[in-house]
Amino acid sequence: MAQGRTVPAVDRAVKILNVFLDGQGPRTVPEITAHVDLPRSTTYELVQTLVANNYLRAVDGYGNRFDLGIRLLELGSTFSAGIDLAEQGRVVADTIMARCNETVHIATRDGRDVIYLVKADSPHAVRMVSGVGRRLPAHCTAVGKAMLADLSDDELAELYRDVTDWPAMTPKTITTFDELLDQLHTVRGRGLAYDDCESNPDVKCVAAAVRDLSGAVVAGISISVPVHRADHRLDDELTHHVAEGARDLSARLGYTPRPGQA
Structure with missing residues (x-):
């Protein structure tokens, strides 16, 4: 099947999630930004959107450091069960x-x-x-x-x-x-x-x-x-x-x- 046109915002959000695949734990927005080559303001907005949908979570009381969220575990469990x-x-x-x-x-x-x-x-x-x-x-x-x-x-x-x-x-x-x-x-x-x-x-x-x-x-x-x-x-x-x-x-x-x- 031919690959269709990708949606830039979704592509950027996936790149942010992929940053965490190295298993190095929580990251700050500046640390995430350095990996995805996006403006810090854009990275921040995408991170907040992922947090709101439980794909990322804040791991401190100040919302400065983020890690993978519970929604990914739910998706993974559903995938594994199938x-x-x-x-x-x-x-x-x-x-x-x-x-x-x-x-x-x-x-x-x-x-x-x-x-x-x-x-x-x-x-x-x-x-x-x-x-x-x-x-x-x-x-x-x-x-x-x-x-x-x-x-x-x-x-x-x-x-x-x-x-x-x-x-x-x-x-x-x-x-x-x-x-x-x-x-x-x-x-x-x-x-x-x-x-x-x-x-x-x-x-x-x-x-x-x-x-x-x-x-x-x-x-x-x-x-x-x-x-x-x-x-x-x-x-x-x-x-x-x-x-x-x-x-x-x-x-x-x-x-x-x-x-x-x-």
Whole structure:
């Protein structure tokens, strides 16, 4: 669809709101003016209009400093409620699968388990233990570890507090909390999680977390590859594809990284 003519006043108001996307907090009118290249009087009038409509709010008793208003939260919540994770995940999974010709999963976490929402099958015949609707222990999977890594060490300790018997799907499966914690520290550092034949003795996986509008991790995306094709693809090509898929799906869910965030 061809782009129509924009309304200058609305365009200026949007530019003012965009100033706050850097997460640096409240601003004065002169500080806002420096970012939008408008006369101070024009900026002041636009700020007051945005305040009157709850898109900005004064954060001191003098009306000198302003921050984002409650109306934006309401709009964001309404937008987020209208997004179907599985529907958007299917689009992204199919796209990534077509690029790498390997099986792609989208999963969400329920406590200590992951539940698979989407599976885009590779054109190659591969025996997989996963399937849409299936539940697997999160610590056995790359996609599970990608989501668990968002929890703090204290939250993880509470989540696994009463676990005495760790289910092992293969001889390589993690079977202690300390081992899981060590791996999750590594996941946090590199932003990617791996499954080294831990849920399937014949398959390796790489995964990344997916965030929603609020920045919370709500899902994970993984690429699974048979061992005989993994060595020359897993640490380069497929990591690129899974990171790209995570960024795409996160953006579809409304997530916008702040400066300095991956």
